[in-house]
Amino acid sequence: MKKIPTALGFHGLTIRTRDPEGLAEKCRVLLGWQILRRRRDGIVLGDGPELFLEILRARPSQAEGVEQIHLAVKHLERSRRPARPDGLGGDSWSRPLLPALGLTLREFERVPSPKWRKKRKEI
Amino acid sequence: MRRPGRKRFGAVLLDLDGCLVDSNDAHASAWSDALAKFGRDVPANRIRPHIGKGGKELLRDFVTPAEHSLLAEAMGAVQTGIFLQRFSREVRPFPGAAAAVRAMRRAGIRVVLASSAQTEVIRRSLALLRLDGVLTGQTSSQDVEKTKPFDDIFSLAIDRFGLAPRRPVAIGDTPYDIAAAHQIGVPCLGVRSGGFPLRTLRSADHLFAGVAEAWEKGRDLFA
Numbered sequence: 319m320k321k322i323p324t325a326l327g328f329h330g331l332t333i334r335t336r337d338p339e340g341l342a343e344k345c346r347v348l349l350g351w352q353i354l355r356r357r358r359d360g361i362v363l364g365d366g367p368e369l370f371l372e373i374l375r376a377r378p379s380q381a382e383g384v385e386q387i388h389l390a391v392k393h394l395e396r397s398r399r400p401a402r403p404d405g406l407g408g409d410s411w412s413r414p415l416l417p418a419l420g421l422t423l424r425e426f427e428r429v430p431s432p433k434w435r436k437k438r439k440e441i
Numbered sequence: 442m443r444r445p446g447r448k449r450f451g452a453v454l455l456d457l458d459g460c461l462v463d464s465n466d467a468h469a470s471a472w473s474d475a476l477a478k479f480g481r482d483v484p485a486n487r488i489r490p491h492i493g494k495g496g497k498e499l500l501r502d503f504v505t506p507a508e509h510s511l512l513a514e515a516m517g518a519v520q521t522g523i524f525l526q527r528f529s530r531e532v533r534p535f536p537g538a539a540a541a542v543r544a545m546r547r548a549g550i551r552v553v554l555a556s557s558a559q560t561e562v563i564r565r566s567l568a569l570l571r572l573d574g575v576l577t578g579q580t581s582s583q584d585v586e587k588t589k590p591f592d593d594i595f596s597l598a599i600d601r602f603g604l605a606p607r608r609p610v611a612i613g614d615t616p617y618d619i620a621a622a623h624q625i626g627v628p629c630l631g632v633r634s635g636g637f638p639l640r641t642l643r644s645a646d647h648l649f650a651g652v653a654e655a656w657e658k659g660r661d662l663f664a
Contacts, residue, residue, distance in 0.1 A: 429515075435480040436480050438480050439482060441504065
């Protein structure tokens with residue numbers, strides 16, 4: 319029987335656009351999300367690795383739109399594909415769904431890197 | 442004094458933290474430091490009253506639902522790592538608690554460690570207490586989906602070790618032990634060694650200073 323990881327939930331999207339600042343501002347107003355980090359090629363909105371929107375600059379040759387869907391799973395190690403540790407504190411692997419759309423499966427295992435961690439108050 | 446006509450307890454569902462080992466403060470501190478590593482600033486004194494719940498249940502009060510569903514396991518693993526690093530420095534056995542457990546076993550009482558702790562924490566604690574091989578058995582948070590204050594750990598322990606005919610009693614230091622036991626009609630002896638305020642333990646069937654006193658002064662409750 320094929321062993322598949324158990325999906326826990328959607329936790330992130332990567333979007334390519336020619337105007338990352340403009341889209342980030344629109345999303346910030348619509349969702350109320352704050353900027354988690356700025357990168358040379360884009361902006362990440364959200365509070366942490368559990369729910370984020372990564373907005374990257376599209377090169378002239380690249381299409382605008384959703385580029386990557388991030389799903390959190392359990393038992394990623396059961397997959398035959400090798401998983402790699404990443405900065406979000408998980409082990410993950412990615413594969414293409416369409417020519418311009420990828421899927422990343424991630425099992426959270428560790429403390430996220432400081433870049434993915436925002437100081438949060440008590441709830 | 443013996444109580445005629447009343448069946449005495451022939452099995453014990455025993456909690457670990459706050460009952461056998463003085464570790465509740467260390468757990469709270471480790472949770473605070475673990476949450477800080479995930480960006481969540483929660484002082485240990487806010488977490489302390491929630492110690493005794495399993496990790497996932499405890500976290501519900503301190504993180505968002507999104508963090509809980511995706512990061513709770515990672516947060517729990519980090520907390521366990523921090524706690525184990527500090528274990529030898531901060532965790533101490535309660536005087537007389539392990540001796541009371543050995544005396545219960547010598548008296549023919551089945552004693553099952555029914556804890557919400559992680560397996561490695563239980564292993565280290567039993568080694569510290571020199572109770573390896575003394576207990577009838579043990580359960581941990583890994584054995585159940587829902588931890589205390591749900592009854593799953595106690596229910597599993599009763600089923601797995603065939604304790605029902607022996608009239609089991611729980612011994613715990615938190616209101617979550619009492620709630621879990623009472624949900625399935627099991628009496629609970631409360632112990633104050635875990636540092637919980639008296640008002641939170643009032644629903645216990647009997648109250649003692651610690652496990653050693655529960656055995657000494659409550660001897661007539663047991664078979």
